Amino acid sequence: MTDHTFNHNLEFASSDKIKMVQDRLLVAHIRFLADTSGFYQKQFTHMGIDVASITGLQDLKRLPLTSKPDLEQHSKDFLCVSQEEIVDICLTSGTTGRPTALMQTKSDLERLGYNEELSFLSTGITPRDKVMIAAAIDRCFMAGMAYFLGLLRIGATIIRAGSSSMPVLTNLVLEQKPTAIVGVPTLMLAIGRRLAEDGTDPGGLGVTRLVCIGEPVREQDFSLSSLGRKLEELWGAQVFGTYASTEMATTFCECPEHTGGHVHPDLILVEILDDNGQPVQPGTPGDVVVTPLGVRGMPLLRFRTGDVAVLHDQPCKCGRNSARLGSIMGRKSQLLKIRGTTVFPAAIFSALQEIPGVVNFYIEVRGQYALSDEVRVVAGVRDPDLTPFMLSEQISAKTRIKPEVVLADPDTVQARTLVQGKRKPVQFFDYRDKFDE
Numbered sequence: 164m165t166d167h168t169f170n171h172n173l174e175f176a177s178s179d180k181i182k183m184v185q186d187r188l189l190v191a192h193i194r195f196l197a198d199t200s201g202f203y204q205k206q207f208t209h210m211g212i213d214v215a216s217i218t219g220l221q222d223l224k225r226l227p228l229t230s231k232p233d234l235e236q237h238s239k240d241f242l243c244v245s246q247e248e249i250v251d252i253c254l255t256s257g258t259t260g261r262p263t264a265l266m267q268t269k270s271d272l273e274r275l276g277y278n279e280e281l282s283f284l285s286t287g288i289t290p291r292d293k294v295m296i297a298a299a300i301d302r303c304f305m306a307g308m309a310y311f312l313g314l315l316r317i318g319a320t321i322i323r324a325g326s327s328s329m330p331v332l333t334n335l336v337l338e339q340k341p342t343a344i345v346g347v348p349t350l351m352l353a354i355g356r357r358l359a360e361d362g363t364d365p366g367g368l369g370v371t372r373l374v375c376i377g378e379p380v381r382e383q384d385f386s387l388s389s390l391g392r393k394l395e396e397l398w399g400a401q402v403f404g405t406y407a408s409t410e411m412a413t414t415f416c417e418c419p420e421h422t423g424g425h426v427h428p429d430l431i432l433v434e435i436l437d438d439n440g441q442p443v444q445p446g447t448p449g450d451v452v453v454t455p456l457g458v459r460g461m462p463l464l465r466f467r468t469g470d471v472a473v474l475h476d477q478p479c480k481c482g483r484n485s486a487r488l489g490s491i492m493g494r495k496s497q498l499l500k501i502r503g504t505t506v507f508p509a510a511i512f513s514a515l516q517e518i519p520g521v522v523n524f525y526i527e528v529r530g531q532y533a534l535s536d537e538v539r540v541v542a543g544v545r546d547p548d549l550t551p552f553m554l555s556e557q558i559s560a561k562t563r564i565k566p567e568v569v570l571a572d573p574d575t576v577q578a579r580t581l582v583q584g585k586r587k588p589v590q591f592f593d594y595r596d597k598f599d600e
């Protein structure tokens with residue numbers, strides 16, 4: 164049962180051809196859900212949707228949206244295949260809710276491999292490359308396994324370094340000489356710095372590409388963020404941004420033009436919606452809502468990622484006609500409201516990263532019902548000349564908001580941001596009362 168044939172050239176086809184293929188895949192997707200998904204059968208009945216009337220992308224807006232709580236609370240109802248067909252279990256990262264088990268069939272893993280194959284190919288990786296995966300392949304994470312499957316399809320040499328041991332990572336870089344590394348940017352920065360401390364210039368090791376996962380490395384105008392620039396300078400390598408999640412089982416990866424992550428059109432539909440669930444004007448930020456295509460185990464329809472970004476639909480200079488998703492601006496639930504202006508914590512982080520002498524930082528936010536959130540930025544600094552006023556001015560120049568700034572000892576800040584059980588430092592503490600997500 165699959166209408167899904169992988170088409171490596173679809174991204175280069177005309178937008179009419181892309182739309183035609185997507186229309187057909189959406190129809191097949193809806194039929195599959197109506198035939199097999201307990202969750203969506205109920206939704207379609209409840210909303211009075213005649214499945215036969217769905218003929219293409221224009222009908223997408225009539226279909227129900229799916230939220231993270233839907234998936235967390237009714238995960239068993241999303242399963243569309245028998246237990247026998249399940250070959251792998253992936254846990255969602257659980258950054259906003261509790262982890263959910265997503266059941267994968269063999270064809271889902273093939274699809275995942277194809278997805279990463281397309282992504283790595285668009286960065287220019289070939290069978291001649293040696294690629295180090297600096298991400299976990301165990302603990303039921305989807306990402307590390309997906310990278311492995313994708314690189315296997317390309318035929319590149321794979322170095323499964325994982326992410327947990329710095330000596331393992333630095334030794335593998337020195338001994339196996341990867342030409343590309345895929346990992347979280349802060350980890351790749353730490354590997355490079357460790358090598359430099361030990362007397363090896365990471366820029367001279369032959370690493371040509373850094374494929375960044377988990378955090379954005381570019382600003383909205385596609386220029387590198389402070390973190391992205393540091394990586395590029397340290398490694399002397401091209402930096403590629405990607406965006407993905409376990410639920411969407413699809414990656415948005417930059418091509419060498421570095422103007423957003425390309426949509427793989429036969430693997431996912433992307434909508435950008437406003438607060439009322441309506442499509443935004445092209446080029447306007449909104450909620451990223453995705454419909455992964457061709458998934459068999461636990462397929463989703465119009466899944467609200469909770470992330471905010473802009474979709475760019477003009478053809479890319481690389482020759483692909485598939486749309487591109489700009490850097491994620493932040494999580495919708497984290498949007499800060501300060502005296503009539505709204506800003507994502509990431510924009511404040513980005514401003515802080517630009518200030519020499521600022522070692523680390525976190526943000527606390529309080530308040531509810533008020534027109535303005537109470538935002539406090541705590542920055543760890545070692546430079547005695549830095550003042551809260553100076554930091555506040557720098558943040559204001561980049562974000563148009565002027566939060567309260569408190570200076571602290573970097574060790575105190577670090578103690579606060581290292582939270583047990585979390586993969587990344589926690590830099591945002593939200594004490595506002597909230598009911599969604």
Ligand SMILES: [Zn+2]
Pocket residue numbers: 418419420425479480481482483
């Ligand atoms: Zn491109």
